[in-house]
Amino acid sequence: xxxxxxxxxxxxxxxxxxxxxxxxxxxxxxxxxxxxxxxxxxxxxxxxxxxxxxxxxxxxxxxxxxxxxxxxxxxxxxxxxxxxxxxxxxxxxxxxxxxxxxxxxxxxxxxxxxxxxxxxxxxxxxxxxxxxxxxxxxxxxxxxxxxxxxxxxxxxxxxxxxxxxxxxxxxxxxxxxxxxxxxxxxxxxxxxxxxxxxxxxxxxxxxxxxxxxxxxxxxxxxxxxxxxxxxxxxxxxxxxxxxxxxxxxxxxxxxxxxxxxxxxxx
Amino acid sequence: xxxxxxxxxxxxxxxxxxxxxxxxxxxxxxxxxxxxxxxxxxxxxxxxxxxxxxxxxxxxxxxxxxxxxxxxxxxxxxxxxxxxxxxxxxxxxxxxxxxxxxxxxxxxxxxxxxxxxxxxxxxxxxxxxxxxxxxxxxxxxxxxxxxxxxxxxxxxxxxxxxxxxxxxx
Numbered sequence: 180x181x182x183x184x185x186x187x188x189x190x191x192x193x194x195x196x197x198x199x200x201x202x203x204x205x206x207x208x209x210x211x212x213x214x215x216x217x218x219x220x221x222x223x224x225x226x227x228x229x230x231x232x233x234x235x236x237x238x239x240x241x242x243x244x245x246x247x248x249x250x251x252x253x254x255x256x257x258x259x260x261x262x263x264x265x266x267x268x269x270x271x272x273x274x275x276x277x278x279x280x281x282x283x284x285x286x287x288x289x290x291x292x293x294x295x296x297x298x299x300x301x302x303x304x305x306x307x308x309x310x311x312x313x314x315x316x317x318x319x320x321x322x323x324x325x326x327x328x329x330x331x332x333x334x335x336x337x338x339x340x341x342x343x344x345x346x347x348x349x350x351x352x353x354x355x356x357x358x359x360x361x362x363x364x365x366x367x368x369x370x371x372x373x374x375x376x377x378x379x380x381x382x383x384x385x386x387x388x389x390x391x392x393x394x395x396x397x398x399x400x401x402x403x404x405x406x407x408x409x410x411x412x413x414x415x416x417x418x419x420x421x422x423x424x425x426x427x428x429x430x431x432x433x434x435x436x437x438x439x440x441x442x443x444x445x
Numbered sequence: 446x447x448x449x450x451x452x453x454x455x456x457x458x459x460x461x462x463x464x465x466x467x468x469x470x471x472x473x474x475x476x477x478x479x480x481x482x483x484x485x486x487x488x489x490x491x492x493x494x495x496x497x498x499x500x501x502x503x504x505x506x507x508x509x510x511x512x513x514x515x516x517x518x519x520x521x522x523x524x525x526x527x528x529x530x531x532x533x534x535x536x537x538x539x540x541x542x543x544x545x546x547x548x549x550x551x552x553x554x555x556x557x558x559x560x561x562x563x564x565x566x567x568x569x570x571x572x573x574x575x576x577x578x579x580x581x582x583x584x585x586x587x588x589x590x591x592x593x594x595x596x597x598x599x600x601x602x603x604x605x606x607x608x609x610x611x612x613x614x
Contacts, residue, residue, distance in 0.1 A: 185575050185576055185577040185580060186575020187574050187576040187580050188577075188580075190464050190467070190574075190575075191504060193464060194461060194464055194502065196502035221467075222467055225464075225470055226463030226464055226466070226467060227463070228466070228470075229462060229480075229483075230463055232480075236458075236484065237458050237462070240454070240455075240488070241451065244451050245451075356589075357588070358588050409582065410579075413583075
């Protein structure tokens with residue numbers, strides 16, 4: 180690790196919440212960086228300061244919980260907490276690469292252009308994904324390896340085997356990850372991914388308009404029957420874009436690697 | 446009777462309270478205020494346990510709750526016209542410059558007053574909690590692009606106030 184870990188990463192390390200390899204990277208950096216060593220020492224000092232009265236504070240908390248009025252308590256039968264098994268750490272900053280807009284696409288039965296009616300590629304015999312691009316009046320299904328141009332509008336259609344959650348992300352050649360779906364801002368109190376209410380096919384709303392960045396880019400569609408975090412999605416997208424087959428947290432994924440080229444390029 | 450939820454929150458407190466306290470202390474300055482904010486944080490965690498959907502670490506979620514507890518305390522303090530003062534009982538440390546910290550905290554509170562709630566959260570997450578862009582995006586459930594946009598606006602203001610020295614980018 181050549182760059183400073185963020186202060187929050189040092190806090191995660193102190194909590195023991197980093198994966199072993201990440202923790203080892205942080206340790207290696209801290210060993211040679213006085214600034215980070217000082218930050219880590221400060222974090223530990225504050226923690227020790229609190230530990231001196233933690234038992235008393237915990238007793239105060241438990242007493243408050245015992246006396247908690249009814250409105251503090253959630254209704255019976257409410258949803259259980261769900262985690263997806265991914266450590267919370269940062270990823271490289273992502274560039275802004277696309278916007279979601281409404282672009283009219285041809286539908287089945289409205290002419291000869293390819294439609295988004297039939298998924299192209301199934302994954303693990305379960306989720307299927309189709310990406311349709313529109314360039315001017317021309318509309319075509321995107322295949323892995325295709326060349327896409329700035330201004331192309333992409334539309335995503337997914338077929339899922341059961342109700343669940345999906346997210347669509349983009350990973351650029353440099354590793355920067357951006358989220359296409361769900362669109363921002365995500366409702367912070369609700370599960371982050373898009374909810375799909377039932378099995379079957381869905382076309383995602385709006386279209387992604389490609390910017391003029393060039394080079395390889397991978398579009399990743401993720402599905403899970405249970406909610407997953409944005410962080411988990413970003414990790415999975417990075418993993419799958421690098422050829423990983425086993426995705427963490429029970430996520431299922433499908434990747435399309437394309438080339439973004441100049442207008443009229445090869 | 447202690448139920449599962451109480452036990453869960455007790456376990457979270459045992460593991461994370463000292464680290465959450467560190468954040469609250471950096472925001473509020475006084476140990477007593479920070480202790481109260483930690484209590485508020487874990488009470489709110491108890492109420493919102495079902496909304497936890499982040500990764501396996503509860504810390505981003507708790508940090509967000511703690512940030513809001515501290516921002517609420519600052520608003521209350523402002524209504525009472527109290528000044529943010531450093532805690533005389535706080536243990537001195539060689540790395541800390543009390544004068545600079547008080548100045549920074551006053552600047553922080555001044556800047557907070559000019560921002561909407563999302564801006565306040567991002568400000569604290571970046572300049573106080575020391576989260577990077579990806580960590581902020583994950584903790585707040587927004588895109589990294591939105592974080593970058595907000596931070597770009599904040600950076601000039603914050604650099605003026607802190608001389609660019611409070612964040613580790």
